[in-house]
Amino acid sequence: MADTSATDLSYVRTEMEPDAPRPRHDTGIVGWLRQNLFSSWTNTLLTLLGAWVIWIVVPPLIQFALIDAVWTGENRQACTTIAQGGVLPDGWFGACWPYVGDYFAQFVYGRYPFDARWRVDIVFVLFAIGLIPMLIPSAPFKRENIIYMAVIFPVAALLLLTGGHFYYGDFGPTDLLLESLRNSEWVQHNLGAEFLATVRSVQLFLAKDVQIGDALRLNHGFLADFALVTVVASLLASAWALSTGSSVVGMLRVIAITMGGIAVLLLVLAYDFGLSHVETDVWGGLLVTLVIAVTGIAASLPLGILLALGRRSNMPIVRAVCVAFIEFWRGVPLITVLFMSSVMLPLFLPEGVTFDKLLRALIGVALFSAAYMAEVVRGGLQAISKGQYEGADAVGLTYWQKTRLIILPQALTLVIPGIVNTFIGLFKDTTLVLIIGLFDFLGQMQSSFTDPTWASPVQATTAYLFAAIVYWVFCFAMSRYSIFTERRLSTGHKH
């Protein structure tokens, strides 16, 4: 009587039961909380610990920076309690933002003259114009961009910031030559007094200046020295070309281009564009921070590349010199380097020759970061596979062709994140210059503490909070960029 048709087995389900909803405690906010915060009792304990840490750090900070903060005011009265001579109730503790507002311009420009601050602004804009497209990997005109950043921008920045119109004294060789000619006994015996007098008058002539138009003044001695150096360099280059059998004309062309380039650069810097002269003593604030960081990185990159190549060279002496240089600078703290440049460097130079204080610090910073940069670049060189070196050798490239065309382009691309990280480190380290009496962003801030107009117990805390925010924004943005390039490179380079 029972129908045994297979389709009729009533105890076999013919359609799927719909999925049961996930348990309530596993979905939505509750589920997320359970999974991420309260999955076990240790986890719960950790959560509570974390919440406690956040509780003791964040609310007081917000209380200080925003809720209790003073936003307007004219002087210290606005930011002090009644007992301290101000208007606020006793026990008040909050940030004093009007003080930062009052000093903001000084934090950016230092004591740079008011009527010349537009020049600093232009430099900032020029820098941004060059930097932004350089940071975007897909932006076109990379080569032009690099030339702009490496040549045009530095010259323009130097002109604008200092005012240009530099004067160059002679740097020695011609005068030294004439002086030794005059002192030589042979000359004194054989050529007579008249010749000596001629030499003397040449010397006197060389000490004079020539005025070209209204805006250019050059020293004869300097011109003579420059010509002398060019001639000697050309002779050496020709001799080298002849003895190795390479092209004399080619060599001379290189010399001509180099010296011509330098000459143009020097002339531009010597030209009086009518900008007032601004001593580096009055530079300060963010301006000095950026000048030191950017110059440091720009100077350390080429030096670092040379050192890294030297360290991997198979010439033992070159390698030893590079290793010694790198390890020396990496082994000492930056602050001793800065002390050295501020109190020892003047003694290293011939008597009477001195450097501007900022330039001295720049030299110290550049040498110091060159050593770190060398290690970063070395990492990139090591990461290039051996086949690349051998391939370049096989097609007959010389060492410099190989390095320039094959190795460095690959190695430097690989180490962009490392370079950015070095720059972050350098940017943070620029604060140390305040210890040797330069006014960087933090130093300028500290120097404002001595102004009785805003002196109050919260002044330093406010300033440090503000400095922290500014430094953090800069460094965090750069570190994000470094991570971005790292990701981009790692996808492109999967082996």
Place this chain on the structure above:
Amino acid sequence: MGKTILPIVAGAALGLTVSVASAATLDEVKARGELVCGVSQGLPGFSNPDAQGNWSGIDVDVCRAIAAAIFGDDSKVSYTPLSAKERFTALQSGEVDLLSRNTTWTMSRDSELGLNFAGVNYYDGQGFMVRKDLGVSSALELGGAAVCTNTGTTTELNVADYFRANNMEYEVVAFEKADEVVAAYDAGRCDVFTTDASGLYAQRLKLANPGEHMVLPEIISKEPLGPAVRQGDDQWLDIVKWTLNALVNAEEMGITSANVEEMKGSGDPAIARLLGVEGSFGEAIGLDNDWAVKAIAAVGNYSEMFERNVGPDTDLGIQRGLNALWKDGGILYAPPVR
């Protein structure tokens, strides 16, 4: 001959290579067209820049007087702020022509550091500042106190001597920068802040509540502050020394910046000699004979300089005290121009 050397092309290109000195500082200063003066990094009353970067103070006035004596123009000075650490190297290396930076004249500095002091422009002494609520009325009650001071100054050595001599325990907290010393004292890290008495008055202005602090009566050291020059250039030393003396002599003779021109007609031979009407004392030190006139016209006599920068009518409010003329009970005494 004075040779100009630009050490490296990079330096030249950066254009930041500044002064070039040689044996004859005066010639170099004249050739450069300005005097490079080493000053402090900011000490009200002595050398302090305002928001526009104009320097003022009694040390700055010495620089201005010398620039005026040389060029007849007291604005031809470039000020180089120096820390206590840098100041002597800066002078030694020729970075500055003159160090006018509240520097104490001591024997070891004079003899060992290759420099010469040209005189004293402010007689100072080291003092102590404490909080009033500490209830201390004499430095001898400071046993066990923490003392904030600057490193590398005579101050630090004096305080060590004083506490040792009086058999008192103490703890020293020594900072590199004056601002940090003040900040630490203001924060209550130290019970005592010590520096030159003039400095105490100047720094008190920077405290959050100047009224809560007092300067103790004891002066524990001699601190003759004065300008210093490099050793080995006697002419330059003479210029600085006699410009300073001229300012003091001017006060003694009643010459001020206002009446200096009419005083030229005075019959007093001493005044005539000082102002270059008689004799050729200016030429003897390589300047014009009316060097003193120019200096006095620029900064006034010593009294004017004092009253303008640190005197009772300024924020510092310091009495003349030791720095009065010898005739008025002080110890200011300049050799005669003769």
Place this chain on the structure above:
Amino acid sequence: MAVQDAGVPRLAGGGSGFSVLNDQRVRGVLFQVLLVIGVVSFAWWLISNTAANLRDQGIEFGFGILWNTAGFSINQTLIEYQENSTYGRVYIVGLLNTLLVAALGVVLATVLGFIVGIARLSNNWIIARAATVYIEVLRNLPLLLQIFIWYFAVLRLLPAKREALDMGPFGLLNIAGWYAPSPVLGEGFWLVVVALLLAILGCFAISSWARKRLAATGQPFPVFLASVGLIVAALVVSLILVALIWGKPLTLEYPTLGNFGPRGGARLFPELMGLLLALSTYTASFIAEIVRAGILAVSKGQTEASYSLGLRSGPTLRLVIIPQAMRVIIPPLTSQYLNLTKNSSLAVAIAYPDLVSVFAGTALNQTGRAVEFILITMATYLMISLITSLFMNWYNARMALVER
């Protein structure tokens, strides 16, 4: 090398068709000779300039100055120092203070760095986030700023000098430092020390025995618990013994508030506290990233295999992951330790008497002898760096051997 001749036009006649200058080896030698000449003459130029400058100023170069009396006082000294001590002693005091802050900083930074690094990988959302924020904030702020914040802003929140936060058994805390109770050793305390030493020896014995037993029988032994037990037992027994025989083995001297702040007890200076806090929290943020990278470098399979063997997450981390991660961690960790040591020179900004502060700072200022003092200071840091590197290379080599 092989390929230089192909495109080079040879000069006809005179037999000078091929120049030795085209030989790479000759060029190498020539270049190196020029380099040596350049470096040596540059060094000679610097030295002769310096010598001439010093001579002009009547300063005689030499290290005899180190035996002159310093005349100033230093607040924190690990060895005896008085105002009439020499500059040489100032150097030692400064060096010891540098080493002190570096050693304490390394320990604190390592502990904190490992905690934060592991926390960042935690499954707990809030802990991982907090660790990330910690790292991103501290890494991206200049250390000097952090030192200022700790010293001038955070420590300033402490009570003034004549008041103090009473922390009971931990002593007093105020802006002038932490005054901990200092132990005063009673008679017979040597017995406790001896007992402690014996207990430590015992611990070594237990651990080596346990290892042998594990190898032989596979039975683990709770070495850690046993060691702690042994040490505690030795301490308690010896203390009771001493108390019975001689009376109080140890008394604590508590600091008391005086007119110029707390007196007595052992004192931790606020300069050291500020510097230590700043250095260790800053360096910890870098160590945390190194630890994280090291742990991530260990393949996930290791964790899974360990779990499948039945180990819990704690032992997995301790016995499987960390030992493997250490190989990746150690080299960058070394450079962080060196950075911390070098960064301790920022002490000069907050008056902690380290080497740079008292020697290249105060002593240099007092004497004006820049060349000697800066040279000595740099050489010292260089030595510390080299010694640390050598030691860590040796340690690294040992760790690497375990792999094979």
